[in-house]
Amino acid sequence: MLYHIIGKIIELIVAKGLKNLEVIGREHQPQSNRYVVTCNHESYNEILLLGVSLLPNQIHYMAKQELFKNKWFGGLLTRLNAFPVNRENPGPSTLKTPVKLLKDNKIVGIFPQGHRTTEETPLKRGAATIAILAKQPILPAAYVGPTKLIGLFTGKAYIKFGEPIDTTDLPKDLNRQEKVDYVTQQLSLRTKQLQDELNAYVRSK
Numbered sequence: 001m002l003y004h005i006i007g008k009i010i011e012l013i014v015a016k017g018l019k020n021l022e023v024i025g026r027e028h029q030p031q032s033n034r035y036v037v038t039c040n041h042e043s044y045n046e047i048l049l050l051g052v053s054l055l056p057n058q059i060h061y062m063a064k065q066e067l068f069k070n071k072w073f074g075g076l077l078t079r080l081n082a083f084p085v086n087r088e089n090p091g092p093s094t095l096k097t098p099v100k101l102l103k104d105n106k107i108v109g110i111f112p113q114g115h116r117t118t119e120e121t122p123l124k125r126g127a128a129t130i131a132i133l134a135k136q137p138i139l140p141a142a143y144v145g146p147t148k149l150i151g152l153f154t155g156k157a158y159i160k161f162g163e164p165i166d167t168t169d170l171p172k173d174l175n176r177q178e179k180v181d182y183v184t185q186q187l188s189l190r191t192k193q194l195q196d197e198l199n200a201y202v203r204s205k
Helices: 002-017 047-055 069-078 092-103 126-134 178-205
Strands: 020-024 036-039 059-064 083-086 105-112 138-142 156-161
Touching: 002 036, 002 047, 020 047, 036 126, 036 178, 047 059, 047 105, 047 138, 047 156, 059 092, 083 092, 092 105, 092 126, 105 126, 126 138, 126 178, 138 178, 156 178
Parallel strands: 020 156, 036 105, 036 138, 059 083, 059 105
Antiparallel strands: 138 156
């Protein structure tokens, strides 16, 4: 309920009122609400706007466990559909929780860069591993726009979705680890392509 309320408020103000959010490629969303959605990660803004762009569907975000140490803030994150992961020492639950969410027809949100950065960095393999284990697609997205929260009210933000990556139709001669590497590479290429296309689109406006 809280996720929906906050999402609708942001949508009403930023997207509909100020018209500061443009979403491209919504037609690429898988018909079922059972997929992994990924995005480049430069700030907290893409977390908020990625969620708005998929409403009324809700994203269940992976978040580093340190954010849940504060009881109040951790409780708030949980009510906003986030779940903790130990990024330094991942255990079975790191995979078990998101795979279960996918099997329960939930959307799992992952930022494969692993941390906020404006630099081009190698993607971590968690998104590919989880999607392959759950036999569900990955919906790649790119964000271009303000990196400060106040920028949502003063500047234009853009999100572009690409075609989903099918994690069930992979080369047969690859073992499980090689399949994870293959999907991670495909995701990296598609994310970079989406960013380039989005940057070109923004420059042309």
